[in-house]
Amino acid sequence: xxxxxxxxxxxxxxxxxxxxxxxxxxxxxxxxxxxxxxxxxxxxxxxxxxxxxxxxxxxxxxxxxxxxxxxxxx
Numbered sequence: 001x002x003x004x005x006x007x008x009x010x011x012x013x014x015x016x017x018x019x020x021x022x023x024x025x026x027x028x029x030x031x032x033x034x035x036x037x038x039x040x041x042x043x044x045x046x047x048x049x050x051x052x053x054x055x056x057x058x059x060x061x062x063x064x065x066x067x068x069x070x071x072x073x074x
Contacts, residue, residue: 004031004073012036015068035060035071 007016014032023031039062062071 002072002074004071006032006035006071006073008032008036008069010040010067010069012040035062035073036069039064039069039071 001020003021004017004019006014006018008014012033017028017032019028019031039060059074060071061074062069064070
């Protein structure tokens with residue numbers, strides 16, 4: 001099940017964020033910031049498990065195009 005779709009710039013500014021689970025605004029912003037921090041320094045296109053990606057059964061798949069990061073959180 002998809003939990004969120006987030007698109008943001010190379011500087012971490014969110015362009016689009018759609019969460020399919022209910023979170024407070026502060027929590028959503030924290031998730032966006034943590035996702036950017038994690039993936040901006042990586043070359044691979046996915047992360048599995050861990051607290052920041054949503055738990056041990058979650059996956060974070062992302063793609064970096066020119067000036068955008070596109071994330072899908074499962």
